[in-house]
Amino acid sequence: MKNELDINETKLKGFIGFIPKPLGLVDKPELSIFPFNVLIGRHTVRDEKQALGSVLYEPDLSSLKIDSEGSLIMLYRNRYDFRYYLKIYLNKGLTKRTCEKYRETELIATAEGTINWEKQDESWNLFFRQVALIGLDNGETCHFDVSDDKPL
Numbered sequence: 001m002k003n004e005l006d007i008n009e010t011k012l013k014g015f016i017g018f019i020p021k022p023l024g025l026v027d028k029p030e031l032s033i034f035p036f037n038v039l040i041g042r043h044t045v046r047d048e049k050q051a052l053g054s055v056l057y058e059p060d061l062s063s064l065k066i067d068s069e070g071s072l073i074m075l076y077r078n079r080y081d082f083r084y085y086l087k088i089y090l091n092k093g094l095t096k097r098t099c100e101k102y103r104e105t106e107l108i109a110t111a112e113g114t115i116n117w118e119k120q121d122e123s124w125n126l127f128f129r130q131v132a133l134i135g136l137d138n139g140e141t142c143h144f145d146v147s148d149d150k151p152l
Helices: 029-033 117-134
Strands: 015-017 038-046 049-066 072-078 084-090 095-103 104-115 143-145
Touching: 038 084, 038 117, 049 095, 104 117
Parallel strands: none
Antiparallel strands: 015 038, 038 049, 049 072, 049 143, 072 084, 084 095, 095 104
């Protein structure tokens, strides 16, 4: 089955981050070097209540390409606001990851990390922590939850 997920694959204040799991497509296992998705969030206090804004960036498989330098590139789009997207690069030798965040054509931020195949989990987690630190942009549409809990 084409692009079936492998279900067995395992400016607000305050930082919230999520380390995504590898993309697990049954018919394209070579794409597991890309993330399944990326969640970025921020928490703050609004009207004396805790609030969390979050954005899920989902892969646009149709955007997958190889650039003139041999890097693999795929876009991840904000599910609430298509003006915003992440562009994830894996260099030709698969030794470096780069993530650029854009608002339309404007580059907002960049995160980079090396790929250490002997310590793949560690290098993956370090890179996506940097991606999560990029955070939400002022005006970026996000999912917003407000808690009745008072802040500490």
